Amino acid sequence: MVFKKVMRELERLKREQVAVPIRADERGYLDRECPAEACKFIFKVLIEDWTTRLKNASAHCPRCGHTAPDDHWWTTDQLKRARAEVGKVVRARIGNALQEDARAFNTTAPRSLISISMNVSGRKHSTTAALPVEAVNVLEQTLVCEKCGAGFAVLGSAFFCPCCGHNSVERMFDGALAKVRAKIDGLEVVRGALAATLGADEADTFCASTVENGLQDCVVAFQHLAERLYVSPAGAKPPRRNVFQSLDEGSELWRSAVGKGYDDWLSAKEYRRLDVLFQRRHLLAHREGLVDDKYVKNSGDVTYRPGQRIVVLPADVTEMVGLVEKLGTAIRAASTPTKP
Numbered sequence: 001m002v003f004k005k006v007m008r009e010l011e012r013l014k015r016e017q018v019a020v021p022i023r024a025d026e027r028g029y030l031d032r033e034c035p036a037e038a039c040k041f042i043f044k045v046l047i048e049d050w051t052t053r054l055k056n057a058s059a060h061c062p063r064c065g066h067t068a069p070d071d072h073w074w075t076t077d078q079l080k081r082a083r084a085e086v087g088k089v090v091r092a093r094i095g096n097a098l099q100e101d102a103r104a105f106n107t108t109a110p111r112s113l114i115s116i117s118m119n120v121s122g123r124k125h126s127t128t129a130a131l132p133v134e135a136v137n138v139l140e141q142t143l144v145c146e147k148c149g150a151g152f153a154v155l156g157s158a159f160f161c162p163c164c165g166h167n168s169v170e171r172m173f174d175g176a177l178a179k180v181r182a183k184i185d186g187l188e189v190v191r192g193a194l195a196a197t198l199g200a201d202e203a204d205t206f207c208a209s210t211v212e213n214g215l216q217d218c219v220v221a222f223q224h225l226a227e228r229l230y231v232s233p234a235g236a237k238p239p240r241r242n243v244f245q246s247l248d249e250g251s252e253l254w255r256s257a258v259g260k261g262y263d264d265w266l267s268a269k270e271y272r273r274l275d276v277l278f279q280r281r282h283l284l285a286h287r288e289g290l291v292d293d294k295y296v297k298n299s300g301d302v303t304y305r306p307g308q309r310i311v312v313l314p315a316d317v318t319e320m321v322g323l324v325e326k327l328g329t330a331i332r333a334a335s336t337p338t339k340p
């Protein structure tokens with residue numbers, strides 16, 4: 001029976017492990033990916049910290065706080081390459097006659113079959129490897145955990161230490177806003193570096209999305225700060241998910257909890273403007289930036305007609321950072337740690 005032999009070979013393979021080297025980048029960072037389906041956030045962590053501090057303990061996603069064992073954080077790209085390696089071994093073992101099966105197996109190889117070894121030296125495989133170093137310097141935020149000292153790096157915002165899970169949301173809020181500012185200030189450096197390697201069109205596209213992401217980073221940073229600081233009044237049910245992405249709803253929550261809302265902390269003009277920017281972020285995140293009737297009606301922004309696409313200028317992002325910072329400072333002051 002031909003299948004018997006194949007089955008036996010597969011059984012044997014299951015007990016073996018195929019070592020696939022995954023290397024850190026030239027600075028010693030290793031790419032990791034959050035295993036939570038809804039998140040999939042990619043970040044970097046110093047390989048030394050990851051291997052010495054975790055030691056079979058759980059790791060934490062810097063973005064969403066998801067916790068999982070330390071061998072669950074391979075990036076999609078790392079797994080793809082590891083599975084391809086395993087597939088090669090399987091194909092060699094069961095022969096050409098079953099290549100079709102091997103190909104199917106290749107895409108569904110269980111993680112238990114793969115032992116991925118780490119190597120600090122060697123070629124780089126990283127999320128930012130394709131970007132010139134001048135651009136990475138502007139775009140990436142490198143962080144050191146204030147509690148355990150682990151080093152990690154992210155594009156965008158982060159809130160939790162990947163090694164110990166410490167959530168320093170207030171410090172991260174300041175860091176995220178400072179990074180958004182730095183990205184806008186360094187935009188021409190990024191454009192120049194990318195234009196030299198990828199061409200002017202690619203550089204422009206990349207910079208436009210960097211500016212748009214600035215709105216997103218501001219909203220995410222503010223949302224996390226508010227979620228962390230907000231305490232529901234006694235008897236009130238906890239706020240719905242993502243409620244702090246809506247300025248009006250968030251403002252009412254604060255009013256019920258501390259007696260003041262955003263209109264007490266921002267001028268009417270500032271509040272209106274921040275509301276427009278929050279709603280533009282919503283369009284970018286959920287409608288590919290296309291203006292709809294709801295946006296025109298709710299925002300009162302008459303500069304766009306439904307069907308047009310939002311244009312985000314660097315100055316819009318700078319303005320938003322200032323307004324979010326002002327609001328963040330206010331909710332920090334309002335939510336004192338001595339609250340009952």
Ligand SMILES: [Zn+2]
Pocket residue numbers: 034035036039040041061062063064065066
């Ligand atoms: Zn996550």
Ligand SMILES: [Zn+2]
Pocket residue numbers: 145146147148149150161162163164165166
């Ligand atoms: Zn830590």
